[in-house]
Amino acid sequence: GESVGLHLPTLSVQEGDNSIINCAYSNSASDYFIWYKQESGKGPQFIIDIRSNMDKRQGQRVTVLLNKTVKHLSLQIAATQPGDSAVYFCAENVYGQNFVFGPGTRLSVLP
Amino acid sequence: KAGVTQTPRYLIKTRGQQVTLSCSPISGHRSVSWYQQTPGQGLQFLFEYFSETQRNKGNFPGRFSGRQFSNSRSEMNVSTLELGDSALYLCASRPGPQETQYFGPGTRLLVL
Numbered sequence: 001g002e003s004v005g006l007h008l009p010t011l012s013v014q015e016g017d018n019s020i021i022n023c024a025y026s027n028s029a030s031d032y033f034i035w036y037k038q039e040s041g042k043g044p045q046f047i048i049d050i051r052s053n054m055d056k057r058q059g060q061r062v063t064v065l066l067n068k069t070v071k072h073l074s075l076q077i078a079a080t081q082p083g084d085s086a087v088y089f090c091a092e093n094v095y096g097q098n099f100v101f102g103p104g105t106r107l108s109v110l111p
Numbered sequence: 112k113a114g115v116t117q118t119p120r121y122l123i124k125t126r127g128q129q130v131t132l133s134c135s136p137i138s139g140h141r142s143v144s145w146y147q148q149t150p151g152q153g154l155q156f157l158f159e160y161f162s163e164t165q166r167n168k169g170n171f172p173g174r175f176s177g178r179q180f181s182n183s184r185s186e187m188n189v190s191t192l193e194l195g196d197s198a199l200y201l202c203a204s205r206p207g208p209q210e211t212q213y214f215g216p217g218t219r220l221l222v223l
Contacts, residue, residue, distance in 0.1 A: 032209045043115075043201055043214035044154075089154065095209050098144060098167040101154040 008087065010106045019077040023090030023102045028071060030092035034099070035064060035075045039086045047075070047088075077107075085109045112138055115215035117202050123221045129190040132218045136183050136204030142166075143185040144212065145177060148199040160185055161207070189220075197222045 013019045025033070031052035036044035050057045050064045050073075057064050063076040073090050087106050091099040116135045124130050136143050144167075145157040156169040160179035177187045183204075189196055199219050205212040 034211065036214070043216045044203075046211060046213055049211055091212075093209060096166075098156045098159050098169070099212060100156070101146075103153050 008104055008106050010108060012108045012110055013080050014110050015080060015082060017080055019075075019080045019084070019107060021075045021077075021088050021105045021107065023073040023075075023105075025071050025073055025090065025092040025102070026100065027092060027094060028068075029094050030100075031095065032093040033064070033066065033073055034091045034093075035062075035073075036089045036091065037084075037086045038089065038104070044089060080107075080109050082109050082111070115202055115204050115213055117200075117215040117218050119218060120216065121219050121221075123223065124192050125223050126192055126194060128192050129188065130192060130220060132187045132200055132202075132220075134185045134187070134202030134204075134215060136185070136202075137213060140204035140206050140213075141183055142205045142207060142210075142212075143179055143183065144203045144205075145185070145187050146201040146203065147171075148201055148217070149197075154201070157187065192222045194222050196220065 034049045035047040037047050038044045048059045048062050048064050050066050055066055061078045065074045087104045089104045090102045093099045118133045142161045144159040147155045157171055158165055158177050159167040163179045174190045179185045199217045201214050201217045203212045203214045
């Protein structure tokens with residue numbers, strides 16, 4: 001189904017700490033996933049992706065974990081910085097179909 | 112490469128009018144998708160075009176339509192605007208199925 005984002009969960013972390021943002025996806029047939037970051041007034045920005053044949057993928061300061069058994073995706077941000085403050089979306093995809101987005105999580109980095 | 116571009120960036124219309132939004136994808140990307148983003152509903156998929164053909168469609172009324180040209184540029188049209196159509200309209204492009212999708216900055220539409 002489509003995203004029904006009625007409430008936006010908020011995660012507050014201290015600058016320098018690690019952040020973990022979670023996402024429960026809906027379709028067990030989904031085999032491609034993307035994390036996006038959206039800052040106020042801007043379009044979503046690609047952060048990292050992962051395919052279903054992987055459990056973990058690392059980028060610069062970010063790691064995505066995929067647990068297909070419980071349909072769960074997480075984004076870990078190391079040494080969180082003020083510039084990381086934004087809304088983070090996970091998106092799931094089945095080959096040939098459109099992406100479906102989660103409701104998003106607002107990350108607030110405290111000084 | 113230049114990113115996804117959308118025009119106009121801001122638009123104010125009145126109820127009953129119609130509007131056309133434009134999207135230029137990243138060079139080489141053949142797929143263009145459109146989304147509506149509102150605070151209450153999040154990111155909602157409108158439709159996707161690939162090589163000038165609509166491939167996927169979301170749950171929006173027929174007032175929302177789109178098309179894609181041979182150069183992969185896409186337009187989205189909303190007829191008989193309603194107050195509830197006020198939103199950020201986002202365009203995203205990707206080279207093909209299950210490739211990474213990149214977003215443009217969006218067009219913010221306000222319907223009065």
